Amino acid sequence: MAESRPAPVPVVESDDDVAPEQSARVITREMVIMLVVPPVLVAAVFGAFVWWRQTAELDSVEAQQLRWGVIRSLMWEHVQLTLVSAAIVVLVAVPLGIMLTRGRFRAAAPVVVGIANAGQAAPSVGLIVLLFLWLDGGFWTAIYALSLYGILPVLRNTIVGIQGVDPTLVEAGRGLGMTGAMTLFRIEVPLAIPVIMAGVRTSLVLIAGTASLACFIDAGGLGEILQTGISLFRFSLMVTGAVLIALLALLIEWLGRVLELATRPKGI
């Protein structure tokens, strides 16, 4: 959220006793369940929502706020906010993480992760509002806030994933005459991909949840329906906004899981 959260946050802490690299490298029963249950749940709840929307007696304010066109464009904004931020996170955090496992930068890794950890303790709303006061509102301000907020899981998992690669495999690569760059791209990165992708999924969830706060700074997203509902105190708008935010988050989490499976190298 948790938004948030740290919304909400399915982040496995390093001292959590469940090592992230192990949980990411094998396909568990939980992963199978999480691939099947959320889409079914989302479809069922969305179906119920459509039925309610078509049959409910709405007054003019509600009908205005819940036009299908409005819902569609807000949802699209939400998706854009999430995907653009996630793309930026991957483009920044993966190369940075790789760099921090190389030679002379290695010593800096704990420092960078420490800073990122401390940043994660800052509440997402605070970060968004501060950036808004500094840069003014709009789509790109929200993107900056969301990208900053989503960077830690990918960064940490990239470092942990690459450090977790068996050094004898790298050694073997060097023995075959591979250069440093070749061992990196042909051995270390492919073996670390499941762990990195688990981080990407965590980031996606974090970003999708925090994107529901983008409405506070005029950057749109589904939070707008909920925000309007709270300020007009209309239950129908509140519940619609909340349900749509939750469904989209579940769908994006599911997308992350599918991506995780799809990018898994064949050997593992």
Added chain:
Amino acid sequence: MWDFIGERGDLIAFNALQHANLVLQAVLVATLVAVALAVLVNRFRVLDPIANTISAIGLTIPSFALVGLLLPLTMIGATTAFICVAFYATLPILRNAVVGFAQVDETLIESARGMGMSEASVLLRVRLPLAWPVIHAGVRTSVQMSMGIAAIAAYVLGPGLGGYIFTGLSQAGGVNAVNYALVGTVGIVIVAVIADLLMLLLGRVTISKGIRA
């Protein structure tokens, strides 16, 4: 900035305490609920995937959305904030408690029974102390997560420092907007850091000597 804090010092300190208090109470309730549920899951292993799925799905739902779902039931105010924070706080503890109980060596349970311990004392004197380090890690995660969720819950007038962030937002362009937002954000970070240190201390005190790393 310092003038701003100086003028409102008492109020800021009060709100910081309120923030810590909300998180503390919510996490306390969450710990009790999560451990009780985990005991149940440990008893009936079929529940295990269900608990994991609920925990994973719950953590995916953004806290702002839960606030919206709770409002029609609990109205604007501290109750909504409390339920919201407690809900999210339960999930990491539940997940860790299930793992923690599952990791307890069955032979130890056997020997405890062999010594004539009742089910209840096996739970309280063997299972719980052995699973506690893992549960404690979950509680620590929960505390950190709850700090940010409590900030979002301030949107519906929950107690704590989050209110300052929204004051800053609504006064955007005004002289004190940045001060308000900074006090709220940095204040929460400070409260979170202190809480984490206290949690570490709690771990020192409560993790049984025999299994301390």
